[in-house]
Amino acid sequence: MSSEPRDQETHGAGDERPIPSDAELSEMSREELVQLGGRLDGVEIVEYHDPWPVKGTRAEKRSERLVAMWFGLAGLSALAFLGFFIWWPWKYAPPTPGDGQDHFLYSLYTPLIGGTLGLSILAVGIGVILYTKRFIPHEVAVQQRHDGPSAEVDRKTAAAHLADAGSRSTIGRRKLIKRTAGFGAGTFGLAVGAYALGGLVRDPWGGPEGEKALTTTPWQHRQPGEKVFLRRHTGNFEEISLVRPEDLAAGGMETVYPFREEDRHDHEALVHAIKAGDAPVMLIRLRPDDAAHVVKREGQEDYNYGDYYAYTKICSHLGCPTSLFEQRTNRILCPCHQSQFDALQYAKPVFGPAARALAQLPITVDPETGYFIATGDFPEPVGPAYWERES
Amino acid sequence: MTTRPDPAKAGKRRFRPQRRLQRKLAGALALAMALVAAGALYAVFVPEAQEARADADPTLLREGEQIYNNTCITCHGANLEGVEDRGPSLIGIGEAAVYFQTSTGRMPMVRQEAQAPDKPPQLEPSEIDAVSAYIHEHGGGPERPEETGVDLQGDNPARGGELFRTNCTSCHHFTGRGGALSAGKYGPNLDGLDEEVIYTAMASGPQNMPKFSHRQLTEDEKKDIIAYVQSVTDGNNTPGGHPLGGYGPMPEGLIAWIVGLAGLVGVTMWIGAKR
Secondary structure, three states, X not given: OXXXXXXXXXXXXXXXOOOOOHHHHHHOOHHHHHHHHHHHOOEEEEEEEOOOOOOOOHHHHHHHHHHHHHHHHHHHXXXXXXXXXXXXXXXXXXXXXXXXXXXXXXXXHHHHHHHHHHHHHHHHHHHHHHHHHXXXXXXXXXXXXXXXXXXXXXXXXXXXXXHHHHHHOOHHHOHHHHHHHHHHHHHHHHHHHHHHHHOOOOOOOOOOOHHHOOOXXXXXXXXXXXXXXXXXXXXXXXXXXXXXXXXXXXXXXXXXXXXXXXXXXXXXXXXXXXXXXXXXXXXXXXXXXXXXXXXXXXXXXXXXEOOEEEEEOEOOOOOOEOOEEEOOOOEEEOOOOOOEEEOOEOOEEEEOOOOOOOOEOOEEEOOOOOOEEEOOOOOOOOOOOOOOOOO | OOOOOOHHHHHHHHHHHHHHHHHHHHHHHHHHHHHHHHHHHHHHHOOOOOOHHHHOOHHHHHHHHHHHHHHXXXXXOOOOOOEOOOEOOOOOOHHHHHHHHHHOOOOOOOOOOOOOOOOOOOOXXXXXXXXXXXXXXXXXXXXXXXXXXXXXXXXXXXXXXXHHHHHOHHHHOOOOOOEEOOOOOEEOOOXXXXXXXXXXXXXXXXXXXXXXXXXXXXXXHHHHHHHHHHHHOOOOOOOOOOOHHHOOHHHHHHHHXXXXXXXXXXXXXXXXXXX
């Protein structure tokens, strides 16, 4: 079947009857106007099935009630949502067996408000769809469609129209405008791109620590001879709890953070010391018979204090927290990629993708106060490798 | 000039013998008081002897030794000194460790493997008391808490949560679902545990778990951690009705795709259906 005859056919479809005059239009009924509109677009309504040809049957009433029920349910459950949202006990109550009732009521809060609001919008949707299915007449309409490209005459004229608009605008010979427009729009595009991506560009050396940002940690002494204590985190940043050698049992491990006496009343500094990504240190107390087999790294022979060894918690592979310390095997496991470090051999990697040992923090006990202090920063950068790193 | 005796001097002379007596009495009294005070202070400040179990009930100890010889001796040795490649020494592990290991069924072990799993306890509670007393007698160590059950739950589960996330989450997951360790070992799931079991585990550091002494985590902090653990385990943290394993976005995403998408397809088909 060639496209040409069909094309002619569709073109001709609207011309079967001429467009009625204004006088004729005013005479036409609404039904005739609907048919005329369809015919002008090449649409013919074949069947216009009325779902309820006999009015007022019991089945029709039943359908009406069904739709009304869904809308009513939507309203009631929205009302229930408002009630639960305003009056239900939403504050946390722990599940202690004594007053478990409070916890039970609290635990229902989220499901109740979610369920009621969700049921409400679902019921509105079901009601609308049911109404459409039960009461809107199902029409069957036929519209002719044409195959292939538009007629040659349409394509030629449309192309000529566009070319004409281009040449009449005289943009072709106005080089100044063309270039400035290119400059303006192009630079604007660049600005939008910079706006979108600029926030992702960061200078790792640009912070207040300058070039030392990646090589030093908050354990770095600000002045020579400064005392940097080891503190534990009790959940309260202001509660300073320092660590003494008798605090940990053999086979114990504790995460510690730097603390300086000058920061005691500086909330910002206290929070930063605990939240800083490179600050957490695992303070490990080996069991004495294991400590007898320790192999120390060259140059780090005096970094430990007795059975106490302090290693960074930041994995040397990709910087995950390696705090899975196994006290019988003395292995430190990183949960991200299963690197394992041997706490008896300066935390050198014994399994997995990590290639460098965990950096060790030099510690000792402050003779004046009896608390642990760090005698200096880590001897090497903590965490994963970066371009400028030499080891 | 008349010489009149100085009244003050005369008085002194007159009362001297009496004053000496007074001074002696006062001295004796002060000494007595100081002794009493020192004794009282001593009684207040000197702690109970660490080996308080020295006066444990001898019959209990004998019973404990009997149970030890029947169930533990193969791996831990005749004198609790441990057996090479079988079991560690039990000297100084304390009654907390014995209670934890036996009441969760980890000990006695079925076989040597990466980690002793929990199973129904093999010893009766009275046998556990006896064998803990016997082992605690040798070297002391972490003790069982004075309270049991709900009394071991602190009143600040929020602080317990902070401490749990700092100290425990790396192995036990932040709502106690557990997780893998190296070479077949694992941090166990914390569902369905007795408060005393959690307490003694923290105090004694069973198997590869680090030991958390009372100076590192105070008893109050341990109780808050217990309150937190009990508030997120045993289905107490499933407002959606089902925890889906509690592992976060992986199973939840899978369910959302399978159940949610299938539901949407069904609804779409219903919308398009004739009736």
